[in-house]
Amino acid sequence: MQTEIKVYEGEDLQELINKAKDELGEDIKILYYEEIFETIWWLPFKKKKKFKLFVEKEDKQKLAKETFNFEEILEKVESIVEEKLKTAVPKVIEPPPHVEVKKNIHYEQLKDFTGEALDLIETLLDKGVDIDVAKKVIEPACGLDLETGKMDLNEATFKEALTKGIKNTISFSGDFNIDENINTFKVIAFVGPTGVGKTTNLFKIASEFILKKDLKVGVISTDTFKVGAIQQAKYYANILNIPFFTIGDAKKLRKTLLELADIDIVLIDTVGRSHYDAWKLGEVKEILRGGFDWMEATLTISCNYNPEETLNIVNNFRSYFPVRSLFFTKIDETSKPGLLLNLPVLTGLPVSYISTGQRVPEDLEVLTPELIASYILGEKR
Numbered sequence: 001m002q003t004e005i006k007v008y009e010g011e012d013l014q015e016l017i018n019k020a021k022d023e024l025g026e027d028i029k030i031l032y033y034e035e036i037f038e039t040i041w042w043l044p045f046k047k048k049k050k051f052k053l054f055v056e057k058e059d060k061q062k063l064a065k066e067t068f069n070f071e072e073i074l075e076k077v078e079s080i081v082e083e084k085l086k087t088a089v090p091k092v093i094e095p096p097p098h099v100e101v102k103k104n105i106h107y108e109q110l111k112d113f114t115g116e117a118l119d120l121i122e123t124l125l126d127k128g129v130d131i132d133v134a135k136k137v138i139e140p141a142c143g144l145d146l147e148t149g150k151m152d153l154n155e156a157t158f159k160e161a162l163t164k165g166i167k168n169t170i171s172f173s174g175d176f177n178i179d180e181n182i183n184t185f186k187v188i189a190f191v192g193p194t195g196v197g198k199t200t201n202l203f204k205i206a207s208e209f210i211l212k213k214d215l216k217v218g219v220i221s222t223d224t225f226k227v228g229a230i231q232q233a234k235y236y237a238n239i240l241n242i243p244f245f246t247i248g249d250a251k252k253l254r255k256t257l258l259e260l261a262d263i264d265i266v267l268i269d270t271v272g273r274s275h276y277d278a279w280k281l282g283e284v285k286e287i288l289r290g291g292f293d294w295m296e297a298t299l300t301i302s303c304n305y306n307p308e309e310t311l312n313i314v315n316n317f318r319s320y321f322p323v324r325s326l327f328f329t330k331i332d333e334t335s336k337p338g339l340l341l342n343l344p345v346l347t348g349l350p351v352s353y354i355s356t357g358q359r360v361p362e363d364l365e366v367l368t369p370e371l372i373a374s375y376i377l378g379e380k381r
Helices: 013-026 061-088 099-109 115-126 131-141 158-169 199-215 229-240 250-259 278-291 307-318 340-349 369-376
Strands: 005-010 028-040 045-057 142-145 152-154 187-193 217-221 244-246 265-269 295-302 324-330 351-355 364-366
Touching: 005 013, 005 028, 013 028, 013 045, 061 099, 061 187, 061 244, 115 131, 115 152, 115 158, 131 152, 131 158, 131 340, 142 295, 152 364, 158 369, 187 199, 187 244, 199 217, 199 229, 199 265, 199 351, 217 229, 217 250, 229 244, 278 295, 295 307, 324 340, 340 351, 340 369, 351 369
Parallel strands: 187 265, 187 295, 217 244, 217 265, 295 324, 324 351
Antiparallel strands: 005 045, 028 045, 142 152, 351 364
């Protein structure tokens, strides 16, 4: 019995299928069907739907022969695959890009360290410290491990090792190097991006100098742009009972500073500007030009900033202002305080204070090696 293809036509598709099975048996294969629409001569706008079904009945002997041939071909394919496997070069499978791979990269960069030194560096990396900064800070606290020929900690604890490394790599300006027996006129401008807390922290410093050092302090604000900035500054100045001035140009700034010559410290509050806005930074620089003979600037930086972007902030502000120190804020708003190490190490700038909250004057601390180590290791928040 050879392969047979038959065509059935009718108005019901299921009836056509049943008819094919009755005539050719159950071993039929439906190839396809067509829908045909015929015009009814007495209803020209009405069409009649019909189906054309194409079915095939296969030769069982041919099917069995094809099945046999298929098995024969399969055996040949398996034989070819086995020969290929014998001569194939094993393919190296790359591991997925997860945390362990990143750590392996770190270990390659840290091949000169071992033991607790390696553990401490990994801790620093988890806190957002740059890997090159971590190596530089930890090296002074290491000695040679004779067994491995690599560097390991020679201090008893992580805190002691990190503190020692910070002392050797970071400079500290303390409270802006203010001597209680000050006999020179000192002017400090607070500069930095918008929203880092310059005004609040300036008055924390003013309170510190007045209450703890018994110094005469004056405040000048150049921030005439932000709504409420002058009112906030006047409020703090009235509480502290200190002179307060608002100026908007270099000539008036110079005149005001000359009038305050009998004051120990003058603190200047500036408007926050983006480090990418050259025009606005130029405006602030032009105003402060009136005080450059005496002035130094402290750059106010938020600890929750992106590490890479913060380095750009520092570099751009230094190109406009005589930045002499870094003042960190919002340490309470981050779990990765790596900037406390990254910025002073990478820029060479001394660090001064750290703001730990919004309260005036309580939430303020002078930075020390021990304090930075405590923040980095999570002992303080």
